[in-house]
Amino acid sequence: MKQRSLQLAAAVFSILLIFGAASGLAQEKVLKVGVMAPFTGPSAQTGIEFKSVSTMAFDNINNQIGDYKIELIWIDSQSDPAKAAAAYAEAVERKGMEVGILNWHSSVAISVMDVAAQYKVPHLFAFGAAPIIDEKYKSDPEKYKYWCGKGWPVPAKLTLGYTECLQNAIDKGLWKPAKKLAAIYGEDTDWGRSQGEALTQEFKKIGWEVLSQDYFPPTQADFYPLLSKWRKEGVAVIAGTSTSAPAITALVKQADEVGLGAMIIADGLGWIGDWYKLTGAASNTVLDMIPALTTPEAKKWAEDVEKRFGYKPSPSASGLAYDWSNFAIKIFQRTFEKHKELNRSTILEVFHGEVVPGKLTYSKADGALIMNEYRFSPESIPNAVVARDGFYFPVLQYENGQGHIVYPDDWKDRDFKAAK
The missing domain is CATH 3.40.50.2300 (Response regulator)
Known part of the structure; x- marks a missing residue:
């Protein structure tokens, strides 16, 4: 009787082992x-x-x-x-x-x-x-x-388009800045400063003077003093970036309120899905380099x-x-x-x-x-390959909540418009 019980117990144990193994194999x-x-x-x-x-x-x-x-x-x-x-x-x-x-x-x-x-x-x-x-x-x-x-x-691989676009507009008589003076701005982060430095160098390459580089915390919402300085100096372009939606949209709106009159490069404004709700018509003529949903x-x-x-x-x-x-x-x-x-x-x-x-x-x-x-290459890594058939941003100009490609010429859907 005892031997039969042991045999039964062994059989049950074997079945449990088999079931457990099967469950383990089936486990995702x-x-x-x-x-x-x-x-x-x-x-x-x-x-x-x-x-x-x-x-x-x-x-x-x-x-x-x-x-x-x-x-x-x-x-x-x-x-x-x-x-x-x-x-x-x-x-x-x-x-x-x-x-x-x-x-x-x-x-x-x-x-x-x-x-x-x-x-x-x-x-x-x-x-x-x-x-x-x-x-x-x-x-x-x-x-x-x-x-x-x-x-x-x-950034240096992508910011070149802005100055090429502006110089192209000048060459075609679409824009006549009173003086070649730019002000650089940006959030006080590695991204903001690297973009600001890249923009500074590109403006200098085309013969422009850069008034200043002004950086601010991403939480900043009051830009009136900065805008007052730029307006007083008569800058023709302000160029920069921020990843903070409240900051970049406040800057664009306040520039319109004070009648800055300069071309605005707001790199990354279009990163914000509902940017037009936050800026309204103040974003008209603003330049940005972002991809577009074209297909x-x-x-x-x-x-x-x-x-x-x-x-x-x-x-x-x-x-x-x-x-x-x-x-x-x-x-x-x-x-x-x-x-x-x-x-x-x-x-x-x-x-x-x-x-x-x-x-x-x-x-x-x-x-x-x-x-x-x-795509990547041993030469580009850690960056993706920047090329027309690879990673490439056109220059957009905003009007009434829509981004229109204005540069390069073979991609554009309308001409560049100067700020009023």
Whole structure:
């Protein structure tokens, strides 16, 4: 009797082992992807856009690659380098993040680069663009190889279009500035200062004098003293950037209120999905260099975003974040195809083995909405390749809430208009 009981117990135990093993084999694998953006703080609107479109991109594949379930982890940078680094470390240690994507601020990127290197977590397509990021990356490429491709090239590669556009307008007699005097402004961050310095150098190259470089905190909302100084000196152009919606829109509105009369370059105004609600007609004739939703597919996508999430998507924030998210998905899919495993080491291998040499790209043929093709090369890394058929921004001029391409000439849909 005792022997029969032991045999029965052994049989039951064997069945349980088999069942447990089968359950383990059937259990779905998970790849935890961290999405970093300023979900709170002065740039929270951008965070909303990043969260919405990255969710949409992964929903399109049912959050599934092979036998891996994709789980998104939201990393709130709060527009603060120290807080972003702490949140990133928490995402790895406590939440199990294997790979990260996206980001907005340059200052945050500089901070988080070290955290990604510490944990050996590849981070794809962070938007921080300041030159100091390139310098840090190139100072130790082996250490910083985990910072996998910038989602926004260094400003000096993109600001050239503004001065070319203005000189083109002068040459064609479309604009006759009283004097060639510019004032440079920007948020007091690595991004704002690097953009300001790039703009300063470009104006000097075409023979302009730069009155000053004026930087302010992203929380600033009163620009009347600064505008008064610029008006008194008779500047013909004010040029700069801010990632803070309240700051950049306040500057544009107050410039109109005081009758500044200068051409305004507000680089990144169009990053804000509802920028026209915040500026109104004060934004008329403002220049910006951002991508545009030009194709039927891109316009349909924008309608879908507005219907689902309740805001008009910015091509720069929502559009680029959506495309880069889809490029990341293509990399994950290629990694699974090649290695049958999705983890930080296999993803890193595919990025450096196929993306950096330009073998794996994301183009219009793949469904890209904004750029013709997102690609890298050993010479461009950590930046994407900037070219007419690659990553390239036209110069837009705003009127009544619409952005019209005014430069380059072979892309334009109307002529440049001078400020009144």
